[in-house]
Amino acid sequence: MTSQLRIIQNCKFPRFVMLPNSSLQLHAFCDASMTAYGACACIRSYSQGLTTSRLHCSKSNVAPLKTLTIPMLELSAALLLAELENCAYPGVDKGKGVEELDGGTRLLIKSIQQVHFTEELKALIASETLPARSKLLSLHPLLDADGLLRVGGSLQNSNVAYDAKHPIFLPKCHPITKAIKPFYFEKFLHAGPQATASLRQKYWPVGGPKLVASVVSKCVRCFRTKPKLAEYVMGDLPTDRVQPNPAFHTTGIDF
Numbered sequence: 001m002t003s004q005l006r007i008i009q010n011c012k013f014p015r016f017v018m019l020p021n022s023s024l025q026l027h028a029f030c031d032a033s034m035t036a037y038g039a040c041a042c043i044r045s046y047s048q049g050l051t052t053s054r055l056h057c058s059k060s061n062v063a064p065l066k067t068l069t070i071p072m073l074e075l076s077a078a079l080l081l082a083e084l085e086n087c088a089y090p091g092v093d094k095g096k097g098v099e100e101l102d103g104g105t106r107l108l109i110k111s112i113q114q115v116h117f118t119e120e121l122k123a124l125i126a127s128e129t130l131p132a133r134s135k136l137l138s139l140h141p142l143l144d145a146d147g148l149l150r151v152g153g154s155l156q157n158s159n160v161a162y163d164a165k166h167p168i169f170l171p172k173c174h175p176i177t178k179a180i181k182p183f184y185f186e187k188f189l190h191a192g193p194q195a196t197a198s199l200r201q202k203y204w205p206v207g208g209p210k211l212v213a214s215v216v217s218k219c220v221r222c223f224r225t226k227p228k229l230a231e232y233v234m235g236d237l238p239t240d241r242v243q244p245n246p247a248f249h250t251t252g253i254d255f
C-alpha cells in the first residue's frame, strides 16, 4: 500500500472538465469491498469531433465496523452515487434517473433469475410445462416483456398495479433478497411481519413469510419496544358449571 503512494505524484486531474460549447454526458460508477465503498462521476464532453472524459467528483467511505454483506455495501455505494449525481448534475431529469435505476434493477434481477430459476425459464421460453419438482409450479409463473419471471396468479381481472398482480420471483436465500427485506421493513417503519410481507406488492421471495418473520424477530428496536399484553387471572366458575348433572338440570337465561 505505502509503496503505491508514490504513484499519486503522477496523478493529475484537470480542473477544466468540459470543452467549450460541448454536449455533455455524466458517467457515474460505484463499487464496494468489505473495507470501503465509493463512487465517482466523470463528465464526457463532445465538441467538434473532440471528446474528453474528466473526473468531476468522487466520494468514498470506509465500511462500517458492523460487518455488512457485500450486496449491502454495494447498495450503500449506489446510494452514495445517487447523492453524487445529484450534486454533480442538479438539473438532471429525475424521472429519467428513476427509469434508469429501474432498468438496472430489472437487469440485476434478470441475471439472478437466470442462475436460480434456470429450468423454469428454459421451459417457459420453449412454451413447455414446468418440471414437476419446481417450487414455482403452483404459482403459474409467466414471463413479462423484459423476460422476468413473475407470479401468474389469478388476479388477472383486478385493477391493481401490474407489479402487484404479478410480483417478480426472487430466490429464497440470495443476498439481494436478504437486502430487500430489511429495506421494506425500514420503509414500513418497523411494521410487523404481515405488513413487511406486503413487499409482495412487487417481489415474491420464494418461501417468503418465514424469512420476513426472521427479519422482524432479529430487530433489536422492535424487541425492546414490544408492548407486553395484560393477562387476567380467571375468577372461579360457579358450582353449577363445573359439576356433572343431567341435561337441563340447571338452566339460565341471558337478557
Ligand SMILES: [Zn+2]
Pocket: 190, 219, 220, 221, 222, 223
Ligand atoms: Zn424494528
